[in-house]
Amino acid sequence: MFNPDEPLSMSTTSEPIPGRYVVVFDQTTPAGPLRSMGVLQDEAPRMLEEEGYSTQLYFPRLGIAIVDSESAQVAEFKERCASRRMPLNVVPERVYRIQAGDSTEAVPSEPPFSDSDNLTWGLQAVQAVESGYTGAGIRVAVLDTGFDAAHPDFTGRDVTTKSFIAGEDANDGHGHGTHCIGSACGPRGVDGQRGYGVAPGASIYSGKVLSNAGSGTDAGILAGIDWALENDCQIISMSLGADVKEVHPPYVAAGRRALELGTLIIAAAGNNARRSQGNPGFVGAPANSPYIMSVAALDEQLQVAEFSARTLPGRGGQVDISGPGVRVYSSWPGSQRYHTISGTSMATPHVAGVAALLSEATGYRGRELWAELVQEAQRLEQLSVDVGAGLTLSPLPAES
Template sequence: MFTPEVPFLRSSATPIPGRYVLVFDSAEQTESTSIGLRARAEEVPQILESEGYSLTEYFPRLGIAVVSSAAEQLDEFQARCASRRMPTRVVPEMVYHALSAVPTPQPTDSFEDTDQATWGLQAVGAVNSEYTGAGIKVAVLDTGFDLAHPDFTGRTVVSKSFVEGEDAQDGHGHGTHCIGTACGPRTLADGRGYGVASGSDIYAGKVLGSDGSGSDATILAGIDWALENECQVISMSLGADVQQVHPPYVTAGRRALELGSLIIAAAGNNAQRSQGNPGFVGAPANSPYVMAVGALDNTLSIADFSARTLPGRGGQVDTSGPGVAIYSSWPGAEKYNTISGTSMATPHVAGIAALLAEATGFRARELWAELVQEAKRLELFSVDVGSGLTQAPPPAEA
């Protein structure tokens, strides 16, 4: 469970008993093979229901299903799918958590919040950018959004809850904070600006409940919804501390790229670097088709809690953003809060992705490459910060 007061929060991967994710795909397939397989996967709901399986969810844009079943029944189902030339992977459905951490004291020679803008906006160059993300749809899949927050009056906001028994209103705070950083106001008449892509269209998908947790079913539903709405950027500040790449997010990340979207996710807060533990990139950020984001403090040093690259394909930190003592929007009368985590770094990168998408017209893989290419290089190991500090596009030449 998400508890923002606990330093160096760990979010261990917890399987849900009797629930499985069926991935009708494989990591080795090419894009053209994947498209053909997706057409055959359209038969999946009928196959499952005709054979007596309890189908919980099916996501047609992803070719992924969630079922309730005994493990031995699914072994038989895999064999039948193989005979139909429809390779299927079966993995337990897992629980994920919002990711935040407590900051450590920082030196004084650093970026600082001002009355006009947060240190994060200054560090990524958003304060000087002529781009606002206008015309770009940014989906933030998290704990929902405070739909009545006064700073977002007049903004285009589409919201939907995928958490049973809860509407899209944020009963936690984490989602409103992340949306504020990615898409909130860059300037305020009576306060501090804190949002990178202040002109973007906001898609607030509630995939984590008021307790800060959600499962593969809710997260995949949110991704499928974002793709249905043609969101060019999908931001996910959530994760589980599992070193193995989780197959559903290999498929989901690749399908998103095929459809013109880029998924950006938090690398994880499982490090305790001051105690010699560099941590590791967890799921879903360790998918090779999902951009993993590490966190920097206001001196542009790696945050103590920020996870390090794992050996092997998919486990790397791809880029970094401001993630320590980040001021942003918060639900209710409080209106604002300052918290830390790779969760806070991720929406900085998502916001910059929206600015670059507006400035260049790039989408998906090209947008990924542009984010990496334009990042500010740091005198730090790439296993910790990837390409460096994400940067807004410079002003266009006169």
């Protein structure tokens, strides 16, 4: 049974006011903006009046009312509205005071992270398991060196592969692609091994745009993007690039077109920094395109990695967000099965995996998904030119 007097689970320096409640008409799920406007402007205040509540403190644009009520009555009101397909949230109104001293708000997990018997440090850091979402129903394209689709950890998974390299099939003869797909979409639990994949429920689209030797060209990469768009992939992960400062026009157009179609392209910032030698590097192509999200690499302390490239001055050249990218354990082709490597290439699929969880949780795609990733990222006490919005974080679990 719903208890409106139950305190919120977040820490706060506020206190509830007895007999006063904040009623929030929740129009986030159904039916679209027109219905929402009608509900909030007409139906909601009518329901309040029928209940005997004043509508003096009802804000129709917000769909929020402050009411005087017994807790039992407001609980009944919530049930009644829910049965009429008008879901409500009700919380006690609170008095707020300026916070004194340290905030005690708990961060669920803290650096330094390390791989446990069950989970890589990266999965712990992005809080993938806690979220409960798996990326189910979301299609993630990874454009890379291909994929070892026979890898035992991916048995039974929904996998689509295609090669854009002349003379090579879609199999991964390098390892990089299988490693990236592992971080984005691999399992969270493996018998006797660490789980390493952020979005194990997502459908995998592996476009081989880099050869077994690890090289590719625009023609193949753009054909891979076109293929991912045709297949309506919500997310395209590209752990590839060239260490050039010039923005490359084809990727500006490709990133913009992808967003128009509801697809977010996420790319590695680049590994051209040597920070201990005073060289912070720069974001290369295609991550420096304005409509492509650029990902920096963090280590287990959540510090920017030695090799991770810094924001390039100019439009589009910024680092947008960060992910785990040092000593990353993930899948590898053939009998080796697993490998631990570092790079912004490894950080990128972590962000792509989190994007899949967020897209599943919110329904957002394209620009909205970009905004949600940035909004939900954990800010870090480092330069924004190095880490952007900070560490990518998985969505909170759905309320039961």
